[in-house]
Amino acid sequence: MHDGGKILTGLAAFVVVAALPFWHAAIGGRSVKPEPKIVTQEKQCVASKEVMRATHMDMLNTWRNTVVRQGQRTYLASTGKTVTMSLSNTCMSCHPNKKEFCDTCHTYLAVSPYCWDCHVEPKERT
Amino acid sequence: MEHDRRGFIKIAGVSAIGLAGLSLAGRDGEAGESEPVAAGPRWAMVIDPRKCLKDDGCISCITACHRTHNVPSIPNARHEVKWIWKERFTEAFPDQEAHYIDEALTTRPVLVFCNHCDNPPCVRVCPTQATWRRPDGIVMMDWHRCIGCRYCVAGCPYGSRSFNWEDPRPYLASPDPQFPTRTKGVVEKCTLCEERLDKKQLPACVEACQEKAMLFGDLNDPESEVRKVLRSHFAIRRKPALGTNPAVYYLV
Amino acid sequence: MLEKALIGNRRYWGWIALLAGVIGIGFICYLRQLSYGLGITGLSRDVTWGLYIAQFTFLVGVAASAVMVVLPYYLHDFKVFGKITILGEFLAIAAVTMCMLFIFVDMGQPMRVLNVMLYPTPHSMMFWDMVSLSGYLVLNVVISRVTLDAERKGIAPPHWIKPIIILSIPWAVSIHTVTAFLYSGLAARPFWMTAILAPRFLASAFSAGPALLILFCVILRKITRFDAGSEPIQKLALIITYAMSINVFFVLMELFTALYSNIPEHIAHFRFLYFGLAGRTTLVPWMWASAILSVIALVLLINPKTRHNEKFLVPACIAVFTALWIEKGLGLIIAGFVPSPLGAVTTYSPSLPEVLISVGIYAIGVFLITVFYKIALEVRGQIA
Numbered sequence: 001m002h003d004g005g006k007i008l009t010g011l012a013a014f015v016v017v018a019a020l021p022f023w024h025a026a027i028g029g030r031s032v033k034p035e036p037k038i039v040t041q042e043k044q045c046v047a048s049k050e051v052m053r054a055t056h057m058d059m060l061n062t063w064r065n066t067v068v069r070q071g072q073r074t075y076l077a078s079t080g081k082t083v084t085m086s087l088s089n090t091c092m093s094c095h096p097n098k099k100e101f102c103d104t105c106h107t108y109l110a111v112s113p114y115c116w117d118c119h120v121e122p123k124e125r126t
Numbered sequence: 127m128e129h130d131r132r133g134f135i136k137i138a139g140v141s142a143i144g145l146a147g148l149s150l151a152g153r154d155g156e157a158g159e160s161e162p163v164a165a166g167p168r169w170a171m172v173i174d175p176r177k178c179l180k181d182d183g184c185i186s187c188i189t190a191c192h193r194t195h196n197v198p199s200i201p202n203a204r205h206e207v208k209w210i211w212k213e214r215f216t217e218a219f220p221d222q223e224a225h226y227i228d229e230a231l232t233t234r235p236v237l238v239f240c241n242h243c244d245n246p247p248c249v250r251v252c253p254t255q256a257t258w259r260r261p262d263g264i265v266m267m268d269w270h271r272c273i274g275c276r277y278c279v280a281g282c283p284y285g286s287r288s289f290n291w292e293d294p295r296p297y298l299a300s301p302d303p304q305f306p307t308r309t310k311g312v313v314e315k316c317t318l319c320e321e322r323l324d325k326k327q328l329p330a331c332v333e334a335c336q337e338k339a340m341l342f343g344d345l346n347d348p349e350s351e352v353r354k355v356l357r358s359h360f361a362i363r364r365k366p367a368l369g370t371n372p373a374v375y376y377l378v
Numbered sequence: 379m380l381e382k383a384l385i386g387n388r389r390y391w392g393w394i395a396l397l398a399g400v401i402g403i404g405f406i407c408y409l410r411q412l413s414y415g416l417g418i419t420g421l422s423r424d425v426t427w428g429l430y431i432a433q434f435t436f437l438v439g440v441a442a443s444a445v446m447v448v449l450p451y452y453l454h455d456f457k458v459f460g461k462i463t464i465l466g467e468f469l470a471i472a473a474v475t476m477c478m479l480f481i482f483v484d485m486g487q488p489m490r491v492l493n494v495m496l497y498p499t500p501h502s503m504m505f506w507d508m509v510s511l512s513g514y515l516v517l518n519v520v521i522s523r524v525t526l527d528a529e530r531k532g533i534a535p536p537h538w539i540k541p542i543i544i545l546s547i548p549w550a551v552s553i554h555t556v557t558a559f560l561y562s563g564l565a566a567r568p569f570w571m572t573a574i575l576a577p578r579f580l581a582s583a584f585s586a587g588p589a590l591l592i593l594f595c596v597i598l599r600k601i602t603r604f605d606a607g608s609e610p611i612q613k614l615a616l617i618i619t620y621a622m623s624i625n626v627f628f629v630l631m632e633l634f635t636a637l638y639s640n641i642p643e644h645i646a647h648f649r650f651l652y653f654g655l656a657g658r659t660t661l662v663p664w665m666w667a668s669a670i671l672s673v674i675a676l677v678l679l680i681n682p683k684t685r686h687n688e689k690f691l692v693p694a695c696i697a698v699f700t701a702l703w704i705e706k707g708l709g710l711i712i713a714g715f716v717p718s719p720l721g722a723v724t725t726y727s728p729s730l731p732e733v734l735i736s737v738g739i740y741a742i743g744v745f746l747i748t749v750f751y752k753i754a755l756e757v758r759g760q761i762a
Contacts, residue, residue, distance in 0.1 A: 272487060283565055
C-alpha cells in the first residue's frame, strides 16, 4: 500500500498511547484495590454485600423516586427489616465514614456522584 | 469517495437516532403522581394576622422553616431564597383596595408562602413535571429533575418561588443533615413540610408559632380545626379571581 | 457541499477568525456562568428572565419569517422569490440554532435539559416549544440541503421535498405561536396575558425577518457577485410595510385597552416601559427610541418614492429591525416582571458576562449565515 510505513507507524503509536493505562499500571503497580472500611456494629445492610456492591446506585435512584415522587418512605428489605429510605439518615447512620467507605471505590473508579451537592455529608468522626 | 462519505454520514446519523429511540423505549415511566385516592386529606392552613406580633419583630416561624430545610440566608436581595416571609397587607392582597380600612390591619405583617393551590399554574407550565400536585393538595418539588428554566417562577401569581442563582452552601453555616440542601440552578419553595407530615408532625412554622397564629388541618374533615375556624370567621385568600383555588386562608 | 466553505480569500478567513474570537470570549464567560451559577447575570428573584430569553423570543420571529419567501414561491408559484428562498431557509436555520442556544444558556441545570424529552409534559407550552423548534430546525436543514443539492446538480428537486416544504409553512407559524403561548397563558403576568400577543409576535416577525433578508441581499450585492435583483427586494419591502403597519396598529391596540380600562395592574407595566415606575427608568429611552424608529420606518416604507429608492429603503429596514429588537428583545420580557406580582419594582440590566455570552451566540449565528451563504453562492458560481 501507499505510505505503508507511515500508516503502520501511526497505528502502532496509537495502540501504545491507547493502552497507556494498562501497561503503565502494570509497570508502576501503584493502583491498589479499594478496601472500604466498615465501622458499624450492624451485621447486615439492607441487602447482601454482593447485591449492594452491584446495585446500590439503582437502589438509591429507586429510593429517590419512591420517596420524592410517591411520598413513600418505608422500605422492606430482603432481610425482613424495615427501614426509612434515606441516604443521609439511614445509609449514613451505619456508614458515616464517607472518605474511607464511599470515596475509596468512587475515587478509584473516577466516579463522582453529585448526591453530595445537596445531601449533607455527615461530619466525619475522628 | 465523495458519495461514500456522504452515505456513511447518513447511515451513521440514522443509526444514532435509532439507538437513541431504543434507549428511550426501554425507559419505564415513573409515576409523577400517585393515583388519586377517593377520600384522603386535603391539607390547608389558616393564618390569623391579627395574632401575629407586629412590634415584636417575631420571626419564629420563618426561622424554624428556614433552619429545618436548610434555606440559605443570602445578603444580596436579588439572589434571595425564601420559603416563608412577611409582606404588608397591600402587597399580599393587591386586589383588596384598602383606602378607609383600619390602619392597624393594613400595616400588620402578613405571612406569605406557597399557597398549594388546587389549580396550580406553576404545575401546569413545568416542562419536566419537577413540580406537581399531590392528591393531598401539597404542590411538591423534585429537585433532582428540575432543569432550572424558571417557567414556574414566571407562572406563580404569588411570587412564592425562589431560584438558586448561586451555590447556597456558603450561606449555610451548619446545614441540618436530616434534610438535603439544594444546589445552584434549581427552583425551590415551601413543600408544606411533607417529610414532617409523614412522621405525623405539624409543619415547622405552625409548631414554632407562639401566638398560635397559624393553624394546619384537613379541609376534607368537617370537624378539623381549620374547617371549624373557617365556619366561624370570615377569611380571604390571595388573588382568588385567578382561579388557582389556594389552600391558605387569612382571617381578617 | 460543506467543503465549499473551506475555500476563501483573506477577507473571508479574517472574518471567520474574528467571529471565532467573539465566540471564544462568549464561551469562556459561559464556563464562568456554569461554575458560579446564573447569579453571574443581572437577573434577580423578581426579574427571572432577561436578555437570554428575550433574544430567544425575538429570534424565533426571525426564524419564522422564512415563511414569507417560502409561501409565495412554493404555494403560489411566485417565481420572483426563486433566488432568495435559500437565503431565507438558511437564515431560519441560523436563527433557530441561536434560539436553542439562548434557551440552553438560560437553564439553571443545563445537563438535565433532556428531561423535557424524557418526561414529556403535554400541558406545558415549553415542551411543545422544544418539539416545534427542533422540528423546524430539522425541516429547514432537510429542505435547504435537498434544494441546494439539486441546484448544484442542475436538476429539479425530488418530488417528495414539496410536501415537506409545504409543511414548513404552518410549522413556521406554529413555532412563533407556541412561543407566544409561553407568555400569553400566564394569569400571573397581566402584561403578557393578552390574546393579541401571538398575532403581535407574527406581525413583528414578518417585519423584522424580511427586513434582515433585504439587508443581507444588499450586503451580498456589495461583497459578492450575487444580485437578488430589485423585484424580490421591492416585494419584500411591500410585505414589510404591511406587516410593520399591522404591528404598530397592534401595539396601539394594547395601549388603548390598558389605558382606557384604567386597571392599575395593566397600566403599571406600560408606565414602567414608557415613563418609569418608582423612579426606575432603565427602559424608558429605549422604548421611545423604538417608537420613533418605528414611525420613521413607516414613513419611509409607506411612501412609494422612498420605498423604491434603496438609499431610503436600507435605513428603513435597519430602523424596522432595531425598533422590533428593542420592543421584543428588551421591552416585552423585562416589563412582564416589573412590577412583580407583589407590586415590587426591581431593576434589571444585563451584566457584562451576560452580554458577552449573548454576543457570542449572535456571533455563532452570524458564523452560520456566513458559512451557509458562502456554500450557496459557491454552488451558484456567484461568489466573486
